[in-house]
Structure formats: C-alpha cells, structure tokens
Amino acid sequence: MYRIPVGKKFPNLGRSGYHEQSFHPKDDMHDTRTSTNTLAEWEAFLATLDGGTNSAVEFVDRLLALVDQAPASDVHLDPTETALELRWRLDGVLQPLGAAPRAIAANIVGRLKVLAGLLTYETALPQEGRLVNETSGSEFRVSTFPTLFGERAVLRALGASASGLDSLDKLGLDAQVLAQFQTALAGNTGAILVVGPAGSGKTTTAYAAVREVVRQSHGGRAIHSLEDPVEVVVPGVAQSQVNEASGFTMATALKSLVRQDPEVLMLGEMRDRATAETTLQAALTGSLVITTFHAGNAAEAVQRLVDMGIPSYAVGHSIRLIVAQRLVRRLCECALEGEPTRDAAPLGVDVKRCMGPAGCERCTGTGYRGRALLAEVTATTDLRNQSTTIPFLSAATSLVEAGATSPSEVIRAFGWRRE
Numbered sequence: 001m002y003r004i005p006v007g008k009k010f011p012n013l014g015r016s017g018y019h020e021q022s023f024h025p026k027d028d029m030h031d032t033r034t035s036t037n038t039l040a041e042w043e044a045f046l047a048t049l050d051g052g053t054n055s056a057v058e059f060v061d062r063l064l065a066l067v068d069q070a071p072a073s074d075v076h077l078d079p080t081e082t083a084l085e086l087r088w089r090l091d092g093v094l095q096p097l098g099a100a101p102r103a104i105a106a107n108i109v110g111r112l113k114v115l116a117g118l119l120t121y122e123t124a125l126p127q128e129g130r131l132v133n134e135t136s137g138s139e140f141r142v143s144t145f146p147t148l149f150g151e152r153a154v155l156r157a158l159g160a161s162a163s164g165l166d167s168l169d170k171l172g173l174d175a176q177v178l179a180q181f182q183t184a185l186a187g188n189t190g191a192i193l194v195v196g197p198a199g200s201g202k203t204t205t206a207y208a209a210v211r212e213v214v215r216q217s218h219g220g221r222a223i224h225s226l227e228d229p230v231e232v233v234v235p236g237v238a239q240s241q242v243n244e245a246s247g248f249t250m251a252t253a254l255k256s257l258v259r260q261d262p263e264v265l266m267l268g269e270m271r272d273r274a275t276a277e278t279t280l281q282a283a284l285t286g287s288l289v290i291t292t293f294h295a296g297n298a299a300e301a302v303q304r305l306v307d308m309g310i311p312s313y314a315v316g317h318s319i320r321l322i323v324a325q326r327l328v329r330r331l332c333e334c335a336l337e338g339e340p341t342r343d344a345a346p347l348g349v350d351v352k353r354c355m356g357p358a359g360c361e362r363c364t365g366t367g368y369r370g371r372a373l374l375a376e377v378t379a380t381t382d383l384r385n386q387s388t389t390i391p392f393l394s395a396a397t398s399l400v401e402a403g404a405t406s407p408s409e410v411i412r413a414f415g416w417r418r419e
C-alpha cells in the first residue's frame with residue numbers, strides 16, 4: 001500500500017485527560033466543553049447544508065468538535081451516488097451520523113486530506129496521515145481509499161481506545177486472570193500472545209502489559225518496541241516504527257535490535273509467516289516478547305501458527321501465555337429487565353436474570369455506554385498441555401447475570417449463533 005511517511009508528531013503526553021480518563025472517557029456529550037455541538041445541533045447543521053463549496057471547512061470543524069465530545073473511536077465518510085454518508089463507531093459498533101450533500105463530498109474529504117498532510121491531487125491511491133485538532137489537541141489517523149463514487153475516508157481517534165485503560169489492573173480482568181498475566185510478565189523469556197478478532201482491544205491490552213513491565217521493573221529492564229505504526233507513547237520504552245516500504249522491516253529491525261541488549265520486546269501484530277517467525281524466534285532466544293495475533297482463542301492461535309508453517313516445536317516452546325479477549329458493550333442505566341429463558345437461550349446456558357438495552361439520551365439511543373473486557377488466559381507449557389483459566393462462556397455469563405451486558409451483546413461480540 002502506498003503510504004505517506006508519518007510520525008513527526010506523537011500524542012502529547014501533557015494533554016489533559018490522556019492518562020486520567022475514566023473507562024468511559026467522554027460520555028457526557030451533552031454537558032461538556034462546547035455545548036454548541038450536541039448531536040441535535042449537528043443534525044440541524046446537516047439540514048442547512050446546501051452544497052455550497054465553502055461549507056466543507058465548517059463541516060470538518062464541526063465534525064471534529066462533535067467527535068471530540070463523544071466516545072467515538074472511528075468516523076467513516078462514505079461517498080455514494082447521492083450523498084456522503086457518515087457513520088461513527090460508538091463502543092465498537094457503527095451507528096449512522098447523517099449525510100452531507102454529494103456536491104461537497106470531495107471537498108470534505110479534500111479538507112481532511114489537507115489537515116492530515118496528504119496529497120490532495122492524489123485521489124487514485126490510498127493514503128494515510130495524522131490530523132491534529134488544533135482546538136482540543138486530540139489526534140486522528142486519517143486514511144483514504146478510492147471507491148466507485150470517490151474517495152472514502154476513515155478517521156481513527158488515536159489514543160482513544162487506550163483511554164483510561166493504561167494499566168493492567170484497570171482493564172477489568174478477573175483477579176485470577178490478572179495474577180496469571182502479571183506472573184508471565186515478570187518472566188525473562190517466552191512470548192505472551194494477546195489474541196482476538198479485529199476491534200477486540202488487543203493493542204490496548206498489549207500497551208497495558210508493556211506498561212505493567214515498566215511499572216514492575218522500575219527502569220531495571222531494557223524495554224523496546226517495534227510497531228506498525230506507533231499508536232501510543234509509553235514512557236520507559238524505546239519505541240520504533242517499522243517501515244516495510246523503506247526496508248526497515250520487523251526482521252531487519254530485530255536483527256539489529258538484539259545487539260541493543262533488549263530484555264523485553266513489544267512487537268507489532270504477527271501478520272504473516274515472516275513476522276511470526278521473527279517474533280517467536282526472539283522469544284526463544286532470551287527475550288520476553290509481548291505481541292498480538294488475530295485468532296479467536298488459544299487453540300485457534302496455535303493452529304493458525306502451525307498452518308502458517310511455523311514448526312510446532314517452535315510454537316510450543318516459545319509461547320508462554322495466550323490471552324484471548326473480546327470487548328462487549330456495557331448496558332446503559334436505561335436498561336430494562338429481560339426474560340432470561342427467552343433472551344439467554346442462544347447462549348446455551350442457564351442464567352438466573354438478565355437485562356436488555358432500551359435507549360436514552362445519555363447513550364444516544366443505543367442502549368449501551370462503555371465497554372467491558374472479557375478475557376480468558378491459557379498457559380502453554382507445551383502444545384498438549386494447556387490450561388485455561390475461567391473460559392469465555394462463564395465470564396460472559398456472570399457479566400450477563402450482573403446486568404452489565406445483555407445476552408444479545410455477548411452473542412454479537414462472540415459471533416455465537418443459535419444452533
């Protein structure tokens with residue numbers, strides 16, 4: 001993929017709230033800094049748009065202000081035959097956010113490209129850059145992609161997914177799971193794999209894990225990261241961004257990095273055989289490695305690595321712990337009592353009680369506010385000897401019984417279906 005080099009600006013550590021944000025950082029979107037940007041006012045603004053080209057600048061300003069106040073992780077701008085459709089991701093699920101007239105679609109995307117330092121005349125190739133909202137200091141990764149009706153753009157709020165989840169004990173892990181995780185992080189060798197599907201918060205957990213290492217070691221361990229791209233700055237870690245296009249690949253970087261006397265390595269997602277091989281090799285040769293991998297659970301992760309062509313002895317000997325995880329949305333206070341026998345039937349387990357989503361102003365009508373992490377930990381001594389602490393299903397069941405989430409949300413997050 002064609003990529004514009006980024007990296008001149010990283011999240012400003014002094015930025016207010018970056019570290020202190022609660023689990024659900026920006027949830028009171030109706031009484032925060034600029035009350036001029038409520039969802040109702042946004043909708044009213046959209047209704048006034050008539051396609052005048054100068055409205056693109058105001059559109060982008062208002063959009064950034066709106067996103068700043070909501071707990072949205074992404075905004076999608078999709079050109080169609082008749083309009084520029086907008087959606088935003090709230091607590092992991094895309095929700096509609098209105099539309100702009102077709103006539104200014106290209107200007108809006110163009111404005112985002114200007115702010116992100118992209119080439120405005122280049123519309124036939126994907127591009128990627130960083131945008132800083134000058135008013136609030138918040139940062140977004142902007143990526144564009146050519147489609148039939150023009151360029152679509154996606155804004156990803158940087159650091160937002162990690163907000164408030166900056167240490168392991170804040171992730172909401174079960175005490176037993178947390179203890180096992182912390183023990184593994186105190187080790188000297190082996191790989192700790194954080195696995196889950198896209199959008200399950202793997203990166204957030206990996207960053208929390210590396211912060212835990214920094215905290216535990218009080219500067220006494222040499223900690224390095226090789227990332228693609230660096231998403232969050234972690235004090236105490238020598239962070240580097242790999243760049244496949246310029247030849248600074250994971251493999252070449254690691255070859256030189258071993259001369260830098262590293263003890264703990266956080267490595268970007270194992271996307272292919274080459275990165276998996278390199279990563280697991282590092283874990284076998286005297287470093288503790290924290291990495292992420294796309295797989296549903298521990299067994300699937302092991303199987304996928306073997307399928308990729310990694311020898312099973314290498315998989316068995318290098319992996320110390322597999323943390324499989326999902327994010328489920330938390331029910332808003334407006335939740336209503338559900339009917340356990342009916343609602344929880346697709347889960348295949350008996351629950352004593354459950355709640356379901358309703359929808360109010362506080363949750364912008366979705367019925368959910370904030371998210372909870374579900375994780376199962378599998379310790380691997382060798383391929384045949386795996387032990388899982390608190391499997392997903394029992395963790396999910398207790399969350400449902402506590403009224404924290406709904407059966408339908410668990411089914412959505414896990415992709416479980418009625419048999």
Ligand SMILES: [Zn+2]
Nearest residue numbers: 332334360363
């Ligand atoms: Zn609500």
